[in-house]
Amino acid sequence: xxxxxxxxxxxxxxxxxxxxxxxxxxxxxxxxxxxxxxxxxxxxxxxxxxxxxxxxxxxxxxxxxxxxxxxxxxxxxxxxxxxxxxxxxxxxxxxxxxxxxxxxxxxxxxxxxxxxxxxxxxxxxxxxxxxxxxxxxxxxxxxxxxxxxxxxxxxxxxxxxxxxxxxxxxxxxxxxxxxxxxxxxxxxxxxxxxxxxxxxxxxxxxxxxxxxxxxxxxxxxxxxxxxxxxxxxxxxxxxxxxxxxxxxxxxxxxxxxxxxxxxxxxxxxxxxxxxxxxxxxxxxxxxxxxxxxxxxxx
DNA sequence: ACCCGTGTTCGCTG
DNA sequence: TCAGCGAACACGGG
Numbered sequence: 504x505x506x507x508x509x510x511x512x513x514x515x516x517x518x519x520x521x522x523x524x525x526x527x528x529x530x531x532x533x534x535x536x537x538x539x540x541x542x543x544x545x546x547x548x549x550x551x552x553x554x555x556x557x558x559x560x561x562x563x564x565x566x567x568x569x570x571x572x573x574x575x576x577x578x579x580x581x582x583x584x585x586x587x588x589x590x591x592x593x594x595x596x597x598x599x600x601x602x603x604x605x606x607x608x609x610x611x612x613x614x615x616x617x618x619x620x621x622x623x624x625x626x627x628x629x630x631x632x633x634x635x636x637x638x639x640x641x642x643x644x645x646x647x648x649x650x651x652x653x654x655x656x657x658x659x660x661x662x663x664x665x666x667x668x669x670x671x672x673x674x675x676x677x678x679x680x681x682x683x684x685x686x687x688x689x690x691x692x693x694x695x696x697x698x699x700x701x702x703x704x705x706x707x708x709x710x711x712x713x714x715x716x717x718x719x720x721x722x723x724x725x726x727x728x729x730x731x732x733x734x735x736x737x738x739x740x741x742x743x744x745x746x747x748x749x750x751x752x753x754x755x756x757x758x759x760x761x762x763x764x765x766x767x768x769x770x771x772x773x774x775x776x777x778x779x780x781x782x783x784x785x786x787x788x789x790x791x792x793x794x795x796x797x798x799x800x801x
Numbered sequence: 802a803c804c805c806g807t808g809t810t811c812g813c814t815g
Numbered sequence: 816t817c818a819g820c821g822a823a824c825a826c827g828g829g
Binding site: 674 | 808
Binding site: 537585586601619620621622663664665669780781 | 825826
């Protein structure tokens with residue numbers, strides 16, 4: 504489930520649930536070792552006694568900074584992969600299925616890192632030196648916290664022959680854009696996802712940058728509406744069927760284009776699904792026709 | 802059984 | 816050497 508907006512919600516949850524609290528005990532289940540790859544399995548128990556100071560999100564990565572005593576800092580890096588979640592439970596509650604790591608906090612709250620498929624990552628980072636991790640150092644700017652530098656974004660895209668939709672998934676270009684946000688933002692910008700990245704005009708790149716931001720903001724808003732909390736911040740995710748699909752076109756193959764009717768004859772487009780680099784892409788062939796698309800306002 | 806999946810990495814190929 | 820893909824990872828759900 505996790506792209507930038509979902510991870511942002513997880514970061515906000517962790518801040519609310521755990522900041523300033525001390526970890527009384529920590530444990531990992533047997534299969535959690537896979538989450539430490541490629542590093543040596545870490546003793547999660549070493550987190551006991553540390554206090555959560557801050558939670559930062561960079562792209563799809565969660566960076567928790569903890570303090571032990573006055574001087575010592577340590578970090579916890581987690582990446583939710585495909586099925587990772589941070590959930591909160593009370594001291595007496597049963598652990599959710601597929602819980603891999605649990606942190607018992609002072610006051611009775613338990614933070615549970617849950618991951619069924621275990622494509623995620625979980626690692627203790629000595630000194631909270633996150634930038635020493637190659638996975639973090641390689642990240643491009645975060646569209647939400649850093650903004651998109653139009654000139655840099657355009658320069659980078661201008662060198663790529665790869666389809667623009669595939670390029671958007673490259674975390675060194677922008678950190679946090681995933682398969683959903685890529686399709687959604689290209690729809691908002693009216694750009695055909697199959698076009699080579701380098702073929703986009705300056706105006707299209709600018710439109711795309713704004714559309715990425717708009718799509719992320721929109722998605723964040725739908726999560727807030729869905730229940731920012733209330734006691735159990737188990738956000739309903741699309742694939743779990745617990746929430747309506749909140750997206751404009753993602754997962755809507757065969758549906759009429761939400762932009763409505765186009766052209767003099769008033770025919771609406773139909774959303775199609777194609778596969779690019781092994782990933783599903785959704786778009787409207789009628790209003791995302793790239794260079795031929797008439798300029799905005801239509 | 803088969804296909805699909807909001808992510809990342811590895812290895813092959815041209 | 817490098818860009819670009821498909822496969823692999825793992826485990827459900829439809």
